[in-house]
Amino acid sequence: MADAALISGLLSNLAPLIKDKFSLFWSFKEEVQKLSSTLSSISAVLEDAERKNVQEKDKQTEDWLRKLKDVAYEVRDIMxxxxFEDLRLQVNRRNASSSTLIQVTNSITRPFSIPMTRLKVGHKIKDVQKKLDQISSERHKFHLRESIPDKFASSWRESMSLSSCKQVYGREEEKKKIIDILVNNTSGACVDKKLSVLPIVGIGGLGKTTLAQTVFNDEEIDKHFETKIWVCVSDEFDIKLVIKAILEEKAESCLEELQKKVRKRLSGKKYLIVLDDVWNEDVNAWDQLRSILDCGSNGAFVLTTTRKKNVAEIMETIPHFELSSLSQDDGWLLFEERAFVHGKQKPPHFINIGKEISRKCKGVPLVTKVLGSQLQSNCDENEWYRIRDSEIWEISQNENLILSILRLSYYDLPYHLRRCFVFCAIFPRNAEIEKERLIQLWMAHDLLPTVKNQEMEDIGNTIWNELCRRSFFQDEKFDQSGNEICKMHDFMHDLSESVMKDECYKLDANSSSDGLKRKIRHVTVMDDEFVKNSVRSLKKIEGLQSLIFLNVTSATDMQIFLRALKELPTLRVLELTLIRDNRFSQLLDLQLGDQYSKIFRNFR
Known part of the structure; x- marks a missing residue:
């Protein structure tokens, strides 16, 4: 999907960049002025183009937006x-001897005086101008109208505090039943089995993980079980990864060694392991994991969460617990908490509309929270009616309905929040996202707006807080090192991927480098074999901007990759995580220019 928020960010950053660096383009004065003028006129119709694309599902407008996005990236790459050429010449000047100082100084004041360089840049500017002229003429054919300045500009918040204590509504009875099963084994299950498995089943967004968390952290559970372990499984059911998560190990080991370690840790103990978000339908894979874990004392338990009944039936030794929707009363309490500011009087007509909206959420907590947060402190009665009367409620399938509702809330975000949110599609599902790291990434890609008298880090912090407040991020907390982190719900991750599907690609053991298409902008590599076998395939990507390696297993692999860097001139972000005997070595500092942020990642 060609999203107007991404395009708007590109265009808004290009204008000041062209102005700031105009001296570099003195040889192309007229061409650059025309380029800037064309970009400004196209930017004025973005909002109307998005309306046609989203509300009217106009395919021609969607194609127009896609072409505009591609050309905007081309212009930024030229800038x-x-x-970079300017910076390179400045470095040459600092390093020049006195005998060559005058010659180098002349090159810097006229960086495009070299005929070949000037010819190359001139052709590129001419080429993108031709494409922009075509795009500009098409906007008249589509009857796109100019809009008022970004309607979201006034929604910028100076600060936002987040409550660390959020009440869970309508799950006390379910929590009590599950604790009763875990502690007293009241399910009627066969007691001769050492390891009992109880799955919690329900559609996405229903609160399975939240319920499991409240059970896991209950005082009665703390007293009953000797050991408690939480494992987020998600899409890839890899036995080695699950066991390493249980052991909290990162170093590579064979399965035989891992199973010995985990059995040594769990043997004879009454333990509780939560396997959250399981999708595995392979009976043999589950049987293998179960046989490894089946070493505790009587009363050892595995509590799992899953969306699929057939997955639950593979694992269960106790009939699975099917989670129901919230009652209308509990749904309203959750909506009320999110939509209305505490301590302020609630206008009766807003309460009535709010109750109608909360009923339409069908007891799905994620939808209720997001819509309530969207309407928080919104005093525009028409906006409340717009949400209540939206056609999205007519969608029949539950999970399609949830995504459609979340998309509605997404399009309600200001452009700067939208582009910062969808960028998070680069992270693997269920990843813990570190705030400081994410803000650096936003800065490196020029996703943050400029606010007078504010540092970029402070602006990024405000955006983080706002996305948390609106429930686009969740599970905010501080890790053991004191870093603020969060996660994205699966549906939120799906939403970001649906917007960024043409720009992001993740390479793991189940994917292929064949998927590295020319228009991909961000690549996340989770398979170290790629470094050895396919790293040079990156050069076919014309405008690669982010490259994140999560599992480089040796310094040799890293050197192979670094040699390929010269093929990636548009790269803005490089992250390498070197896993080596759990020891941390020096940070990689890659600085690609004065307008880029430095991105640091640990080698470990």
Missing amino acids: DECT
């Missing part, structure tokens, strides 16, 4: 190339 980056010119800026």
Whole structure:
């Protein structure tokens, strides 16, 4: 999907960049002025183009937006190339001997005086101008109208505090039943089995993980079980990864060694392991994991959460617990908490509309929270009616309905929040996202708006807080090192991927480098074999901007990759995580220019 928020960010950043670096383009004065003028006129109709694309599902407008996005990236790449050339010449000047100082100084004041360089840049500017002229003429054919300045500009918040204590509504009875099963084994299950398995089943967004968390952290559970372990499984059911999560190990080991370690840790103990978000339908894979874990004392338990009944039936030794929707009363309490500011009087007509909206949420907590947060402190009665009367409620399938509702809330976000949120599609599902790291990534890609008298880090912090407040991020907490982290719900991750599907690609053991298409902008590599076998395939990507390696297993692999860097001139972010005997070595500092942020990642 070609999203107007991404395009708006590109266009809004290009204008000041062209102005700031105009001296570099003195040889192309007229061409650059025309380029800037064309970009400004196209930017004025973005909002109307998005309305046609989203509300009217106009395919021609969607194609127009996609072409505009591609050309905007091309223009930015030209700006980056010119800026890099300027920086390179400045370095040469600092390093020059006195005998060559005058010659180098002349090159810097006229960086495109070299005929070949000037010819190359001139052709690129001419080429993108031709494409922009075509795009500009098409906007008249589509009857796109100019809009008022970004309607979201006034929604910028200086600060936002987040409550660390959020009440869970309508799950006390379910929590009590599950604790009773875990502690007293009241399910009627066969007691001669050492390891009992109880799955919690329900559609996405229903609160399975939240319920499991309240059970896991209950005082009675703390007293009953000797050991408690939480494992987020998600899409890939990898036995080695599950066991390593139980052991809290990162170093590579064979399965035989891992199973010995985990059995040594759990043997004879009454333990509780939560396997959250299981999708595995392979009976043999589950039987293998169960046989490894079946070493505790009587009363050892595995509590799992899953969306699929057939997955639950593979694992269960106790009939699965099917989670129901919230009651209308509990759904309203959750909506009320999110939509209305505490301590302020609630206008009766807003309460009535709010109750109608909360009923339409069908007791799904994620939808209720997101819509309630969207309407928080919104005094525009028409906006409340718009949500209540939206056609999205007519969608029949539950999970399609949830995604459609979340998409409605997404399009309600200001452009700067939208582009920062969808960028998070680069992270693997269920990843813990570190705030400081994410803000650096936003800065490196020029996703943050400029706010007078504010540092970029402070602006990024405000955006983080706002996305948390609106429930686009969840599970905010501080890790053991004191870093603030969060997660994205699966549906939120699906939403970000649906917007960024043409720009993001994740390479793991189940994917292929064949999927690295020319228009991909961000690549996350989770398979170290890629470094050895396919790293040079990256050069076919024309505008690669982010490259994140999560599991580089040796310094040799890293060197192979670094040699390929010269093929990636548009790269803005490089992250390498070197896993080596659990020891941390020095940070990688890659600085690609004065307008780029430095991105640091640990080698470990």
